[in-house]
Amino acid sequence: MCTMICERAPMEGSAKGRDGWFPLKNANVSYDHPFSAPWEYAVNIDFVNEDRGVGARVAVELSPESAKSLADSIIKALERGEADPQIQISVL
């Protein structure tokens, strides 16, 4: 938390926290000291909804390699899904 490197991305979706599912508002991605992961620095991702208080948070703390792997996997899954003409994302 000494680096203060933090990127915030607006989110639409849901996350499952300690009190169940909640609607997402932001993802905060920092490169800083983790709370739990066993390194001095980690890529920390907090899925949050500030309107519901600081406890509306789903957290992961990843090694840089894991974070890149996750980002690649998200992109690959998106590319496959968006290339499939039978899949359309819509609000029910």
Added chain:
Amino acid sequence: MYTTEQYEGMIAETITLKGHNGDEIHTYFARPQGPGPFPAVVVIHHLPGWDEIYRDFTRKLAHHGYLAISPDLYCRDAHGTPEDVASAIRADGGAPDDRVLGDVQAAADYVLSLPSSNGKVGVWGTCSGGRHAFLAGCKLTVFDAVIECWGGNVIMSQDQLTEKQPVSPNEYTNDLNAPILGLFGDLDQSPTKEQVDQHESELKAAGKDYEFHRYPEAGHGFFYYHAPIYHQASAVDGWEKMFDFLARKLN
């Protein structure tokens, strides 16, 4: 020095202080029982929050005979688990420097107002709290001793400055008005060895009373016994250096 035949007691509790701008903030206050007079230390928590390890640090100082007071620098922002609060603060760019200084001044004023005070007060913090401790030693005039443990971002580049942290603390080096003890791990990445070198050379050039100790096998946060970054030998020596420094400067 503690010996087994001594009576010992302390009171440790949350109190409410009027901090920066008169805002009411929660503060953890641990003090030895007895009339005193006792020296005091303002304990500035790290960016991961007003958490359990800072409760332990505050009580440890009281056990060693200090009025130890640790304000919740995030009290105005949110309440919840320390991790949840700190995560929100991290996303929001940290606590504003001027607000932190106001809260630290209020904590110092409070302990000095007590009949059990010996009239002397130090300031100590780790990580972002180390940065704040150095800043407090430069911008406030109330302190008789400053302890900076691995203060991250004491030296900031232009692109790191924000509305909340508008000035790199090392620019205030000439204003430091108390002796300073610095503890650093050579394996730390924030501050790096080069940044600690620069910090020390600036203190030397300004003619300040400083003592820096470097630990070659330690990284960041080597006092944090709850984390893998704990380094036992360095932490034990660091605590000894701290208590020796405080005894010399606050009595």
